[in-house]
Amino acid sequence: MMKKHIALVALVCAAGTAAMAQDQVLNIYSARHYATDEALYSNFTKATGIKLNRVDADDAGIVARLKAEGSASPADIILLVDASRLWRGEVDGLFLPIQSRVLDDAIPAQLRGKPTTNGAIPWFGFSTRARVIVYDKAHVKKEDVDTYEELGDPKNKGKLCIRSGSHPYNLSLFGAVTEHLGEAAAEQWLKGMVNNMARAPKGGDTDQIKAVASGECGVAVTNSYYLARLMRSSTPEDRTVVERVGVVFPNQASWGTHVNIAGGAVAKYSKNKANAIKFLEYLASPVAQEHFANGNNEWPAAKGVKINNPALQAMTGGSFKSETIPISVVGMNQVKVQQMLDRVGFK
Incomplete structure (x- = not known):
């Protein structure tokens, strides 16, 4: 009888240990498929002992996978890189x-999802x-392209290059x-x-x-971190590009x-809610926020975090005025934006 009791205790302890490990x-x-994020993840594991298993895909692929997996999904954390996708994940x-x-x-209120009735935040x-906006310094005046509205002004006819209007980055801007x-x-x-x-939309x-x-275009639209990468590059070709554009x-x-965001959420069916919250809190910490700035040329979302990225500082002179409309409003406009794009023939 004693042996059975000991065996039972051992079995319970083993199950408990396995559960703790899980x-x-x-x-x-x-x-987020940026190589520089590896240090971000490894630092979290070193600090907490919590291992991270990552599945990489684009925003649309992740949303589709979550819907397909339903309550059987093993996901604990969702990281997306566009405001409209975050809004869609919230709505769905x-x-x-x-x-x-x-x-x-x-995190400022305009950079979060809509609170529930009990004050909980979805992302x-x-x-x-x-x-x-980037422009050809030799042929375009800065004052002719210093607003989004001027991208549609006849004075810039034949000058504009832009990626697909239906790309999430543009849907968010247009929203x-x-x-x-x-x-x-x-x-x-x-x-x-x-x-x-100047040509049909194509490329990134x-x-x-x-x-x-x-010289193919006079003016174009881009996310800031793409330009910052070129500014920090050591290759002669990239340096030439940077010298020619304003x-x-x-x-x-x-x-x-307009600012777009990368954000995160706890997956609806997470089995590790406490640790998932701990990871999101880590992403808001000064060390992680500085990594976003220095590792991938993004601006921190958290309040009061100073950055030391020469490319970002060179672009702005230290600061710039960003819009403050809620991300949820941008997301809600995306359906009507797509309809407008179809009506005007914006591919």
């Missing part, structure tokens, strides 16, 4: 709203990237402009941009910058420059 692992579905109920004083104190932004201008004026603006294109943001430098943070005299 609790020390977080499964992350990440749209893919996130588990959480309460965290650490995150509430660190938090952890870094921002400005949607800036923000729609909020500022109203739907009718925004549609006319989009039509003006179509009329001003770096391709737009290089097209300006080569950069504008649009609408400094009005509503401010």
Whole structure:
């Protein structure tokens, strides 16, 4: 009888140990596929002992996978790199709203999801990237492209290069402009941009910058961190590109420059909620926020974090005015924006 009791105790202890070990692992579905983030993850594991298993995909792939897996999903943390995707994940109920004083104190209200009735937040932004305008310094005047509205002005006919209008980065920008201008004026603006294109939309943001430098376009739109990468590059080709283009943070005299965000949430069916919250709180810490700035040329989302990135400082002179409309509003506008894009023939 005593042997059976000892065996039972051993079995219970082993099960408990296994459960504890399982609790020390977080499964992350990440749209952040930046090599520089490896240090971010490894530092968390060193500090906490919690191992991180990562599944990398783009935003759309992650959302589709979560929907397909349902309650069987092993995901604990969701990391996405676009405001409209975060909003969509919130609306589709893919996130588990959480309460965290650490995150509430660190992350500004406009960079979070909509609070539930009990004050829980579905997602938090952890870094921002400005949607800036680059222009050919030899042939375009800065004052002709220092607002988003001027991208659709006839004075810039035949000069504009831009990636697909349906790309999430542009959907977010267009959703923000729609909020500022109203739907009718925004549609006319989009039509003006179509009329001003130097070529059909194609490629990514770096391709737009290089097209300006080569003379194919006079002006283009890009996320700031793509330009910062070129500015920090040591290759002669990249240095030549940077020398030929100027950069504008649009609408400094009005509503401010549009910023997109990368953010995170606890997955709806996470089995490790406490550790998942701990990871999100880590992403809001000064050490992690500095990593976003120095590792991937993004601006920190947390309040009061100073950065030491020469490219970001050179671009802005130290600071810039950003818009403050809630991300949820930008997300809600994306359906009407897509309809406008279809009507004006913006591919």
